[in-house]
Amino acid sequence: MNKERNLKFGRETISVQQARERLLPYIKPIQTEQVPLVLAFGRRMAQTIYAAHPVPHFRRSGVDGYAVRAVDIAAASAIHPVELEVVEHIPCGTIPLKRVGAGEASRIMTGAPVPDGADAVVMLEMTQTQEDGQHAADPTVLRGSGKKVWIKKALQSGNNLTPVAGEISQGELLLSEGTWIGAGVAAILATFGCGDVAVYRKPRVAIFSTGSELLDVTMELEPGRIRNSNSYMLAAQVEAAGGIPVIMPALSDHADQVQAALIQAFESADCVITTGGVSVGDYDVLVEVFGSWQGTLLFNKVAMRPGSPTSAAVWQDKLLFALSGNPGASFVGFELFVRPALESMQGHQQPCCEAATAFLDVDYDKGSAYPRYVRGTTRIENGCLWVRPAGADKSSIMVSIKDADCLIQLPAGGSGFRRGELVAIQMLVNR
Amino acid sequence: MNKERNLKFGRETISVQQARERLLPYIKPIQTEQVPLVLAFGRRMAQTIYAAHPVPHFRRSGVDGYAVRAVDIAAASAIHPVELEVVEHIPCGTIPLKRVGAGEASRIMTGAPVPDGADAVVMLEMTQTQEDGQHAADPTVLRGSGKKVWIKKALQSGNNLTPVAGEISQGELLLSEGTWIGAGVAAILATFGCGDVAVYRKPRVAIFSTGSELLDVTMELEPGRIRNSNSYMLAAQVEAAGGIPVIMPALSDHADQVQAALIQAFESADCVITTGGVSVGDYDVLVEVFGSWQGTLLFNKVAMRPGSPTSAAVWQDKLLFALSGNPGASFVGFELFVRPALESMQGHQQPCCEAATAFLDVDYDKGSAYPRYVRGTTRIENGCLWVRPAGADKSSIMVSIKDADCLIQLPAGGSGFRRGELVAIQMLVNR
Structure with a gap:
């Protein structure tokens, strides 16, 4: 009992950053698949x-027109077009057979290989042929037919073509x-x-909710009881983080049964999430479970609002995230700890995205002994980002979670914040 | 032939907005499913x-502690705690059996129904019992046992509880x-x-690429030919827009075969996309197809860079988007026209998201006769949004598409833009 009481009231409080550091040794890339x-x-x-x-692996024409020698058309203009002899017609996907010599041109399509000799391509719109409009759809007419083309614009060498490796070099x-x-x-x-x-591979994440007040989503409402919404919220968060959510049956109030259910879940899950049962209530069963946990306990109190009782433990190298039960606290706890873990497992190099900044759109008078993670809604005005709390942001309020597109990170302190102050925000992927 | 030449060179140029308006009558919500x-x-x-x-449908305690009458503890303080008799113990999911009368309190958990009579809940941390720590885990000890609790803090009526409908009202x-x-x-x-x-329902989108230079993704590279990347790029865009992409076999250069393939695709697809073949090249087969199209042609030239030959047509009330073949032009054409259409089909009320604004991070010297949609990368600094072109932004360049998180919308005009100017941007969902 004293150990359990100590787990409730004698907890060591660590920062969000410290909590992340304790998780780090247990976050490893998951298996891969083709x-x-x-x-x-x-x-x-x-x-x-x-x-x-x-890329390209051949000199690629950037336009429809005529491949030419720039030197031949240096004097070309609309008034004094330069006449060239058309020696070949090069559709995409073919290989030019003829070199473009002095006074010559080859009809060429966008994306086709520029023939040797030519060093620029004139857009079709800047050219004219005798039969313009008559033969255009019949390529055989032109191929080596000795027809003429008049070029109405001078070009620099290299115009309208991409050289070999112009986009991407080998290696x-x-x-x-x-x-x-x-x-x-x-x-x-x-x-x-x-x-x-x-x-x-997509990590499999088992999601448990605790609380004897919870009804399954398909059940009729009863006095004093509510339907389990956290499991579905977390499932959507898991999916958005690239994982496969597996909603598990509700946990009982009995610590030994809970511990057995969690350990069994680890057999097929890469990671387990629970919500609720981590606070100071008499029925907070996760606290009791942690009291006799055979694996490593990483932390059970984080300096943050909401969700300060957020806890984490290890079972045979896999992580158990025990999130606080209020919807807002579960949501925030997932975004701060579980999402980065899942993304790291999938190879993300910087899953704890650097915080952006925004101007606070309202006065925020609530001070806090702990840093606060307020669900926020951003808007952009004249190139600047403004943010305000998304509806009622009490951690017990679920309805406004859908309106949040970021978390506003307010440092600890008693004085509150004024409209126009610059605050740190963390953008959310899923709303 | 003259009709076809007219379709190439005699096109009516309309604005992006006008093009969207012509699409509008053909964009209807798709079927639904449970x-x-x-x-x-x-x-x-x-x-x-x-x-x-x-929500809640009962007066819900927001904390673990004791449900009390605020009037009874008005004088409570740490130095002069108020003694109350504990009449009941209320776990979550149960219904209180006793009314809290004068001088009484009920032990209550977070989320449990507040008993009649009580109008506030004191946090456990602000209370003390004689046996603190001895009986906490055994609820039967307290239930109606006549034990005492000392309250160390005064509360207002309504503190730490959510009234019925405090979060959501019925209806x-x-x-x-x-x-x-x-x-x-x-x-x-x-x-x-x-x-x-x-x-x-997720709209099924058939994706065709045109061009005899295209190799299938699994084929060995050949001189003058490239692998088909547009189809895969568009498939990822379709999926991000909520659709089901179906990559179709490459189209031939024969207009009658192409028309037959498109019409057949419409039998199972809700929408068809093609890339390439819409420009002025001799082999631009879509132009030829549109020359004898039995359905409605909506537009075939849009005042935009890249992708001005972007075209759209209707076949039996379904839309055909004929995107320009350059990777950048395909990408932009999809985001401007196809994504909003797909999202509307799925019930999105405002699929053409209002443009945001950002400060240009570099000088941009290229003027343009048409409005330009430049792939851009944003960063946030001190609450302000800065944007720069994502790598090389020529429409033929594919490698920088992955770096774009927005489209910078630059108006037509010859003067270019200076660093620090405010420009319109459209955020992208998929990169």
Whole structure:
């Protein structure tokens, strides 16, 4: 009993930063797997990609028009067009067969290889042929036909073409391990033939709620009882952090049963989250569980509002996050500790994103002995970021969580904050 | 031929806004479906939710401690604690059986119903009992045992409890149709017993690339040919916009085959995207297809850089977006036109997000006859948003797309822009 009482009231309070440091030794990259590129969007790369070839790997025309020698058209203008002989017609995907010599040009498409000899490409709009409009759709007409083209604009050597490796050099570092796979990354992977990609496995996260007042979401409301909303909120947060949420049956009030359920969950989960049961209440079962925990206890009090009883423990190298039970405290505790852990497991190199800054849009009079993490809503006005608390921000209030797009990080202190003060914020990914 | 030439060179140029207006009549909400809440994260609600009951539906204690009558403890202090008789012990999920009368208190947990008679809850830390620490874990000891508690702090009536409907009133509008389901929304849905949620079906989007230079992602590189990266880039964009991307086989250069392939795709797709083939090149097959298109042509030239030949057409009430083939132009065309369309189909009420503003971080010397949509990267410094072009922003350059987190919207004009000027930006969801 005294150990338990000590776990309730004799807790060592550490900072958010210290808590993160205690978690760090237990956060390791998870296994990897190969998946088809189309199934890899939104995941993180488990390999580093260097350019296997330059891009482009041929001199690429940037426009539809005529490949020319810049020197031949140095005097060209709309009034005095320069006449060239068209020696070839080069569609995309073909290889030029003829060298462009003095007084010659080759008809070329955007993306096609610029023929040897030519060092610039004139846009079609700056050219004219005798039969303009008559033969355009029939490439065979022009191929080596000796037709003429008139160039109406002078160009510099190199205009409207990309040299070999103009975009990417061979051997260049393209994508580091841990890179998030979005549209731009997908384009690079496809360019380099990565039909399958090595990505980090999605961590499985078991989510438990405690509290005998909790009803399952499908159950009828009863006096004094509420439906379990934390598990679903956390499941959405887990999914947004790249994990696979597994909502577990409600925990009982019996410490031995709870400990057994948690340990069993670790058999298939990479990480376990509980909400509630970590405070000073008589039924705060996690406190009792931690009283006889066979693994390592990392912390059980963090200098933060909400969620100061947020606790963490280790079971055979896996993390147990015991979040405070109020919806707001659960939400914040997840964002501060669980999200960075899950993202690190998936290779994210800097999961604790550097705080941004914004101007406080309202007076905030509540001082606090601990740093406060207030759910906030941002707006941009004239290039500046303003932030205000998202609705009622008491940690017991759930309805305003949906309106938050950031956490406002207010330092400890008794004086409150004035409108217009610069405050640190942490943007949220999921709302 | 003249019609086709007219489609190439005689195009009517309209603004981005006008193009969006022409699309509007063809963008309708898609069918809905019921899915379990755990599968609804990241989707949009197809129903509006009003509060079926107040929250809380009982007077809820906000702390662990003792439910009291504020009037009884008006004189309480640490030096002169007020003694009360403990008449009941109220765990969460139970219903209080006793009224708190004068000189009485009930032991109560966070989240439990405050008993009749009591109008405030004193935190446990502000109380003391004779046996503190001895009986705390055994609720039966206290229940109606006539034990005493000493209260060391005065409270106002209403302190540390939430009245019925203190958070949400019965009948209150909670979530509108079209709301995106994130963690905060999931918590609300669970609270109100929505184990299944009506959401909009994910639109199926067929993605075609044109160009005989294109190799499949798994193929070996060949001279003059490149792997198809646009289809994968667009697939990631479609997925980020809530759609189901379906990458289709490459299109041939034959207009009749292309038209047949597109029309067949519409049988199972809600929307079709093509890239390439819309410009003035001799092989720009989409132009030829549009020359004999049986449906409505909406536009084929938009006053924008990159992607001015971006086109759109209708086939039996479904939209065909023919994006310009350069990677940058495809990317921008998708964000400006396809994403808003897909999001509208899923119930998003304001898919063309209002532009934010940021300070230009560099001089930008390129003027343009058309408004320019430059891929940009933002940073926040002292509460202000700064933006610079993301790497090389030529529309043919693909490698820098991954670095863009916004589009910088630069108006038409020849003078360029100076560092520190305020510019409009549109934040991107996927990078």
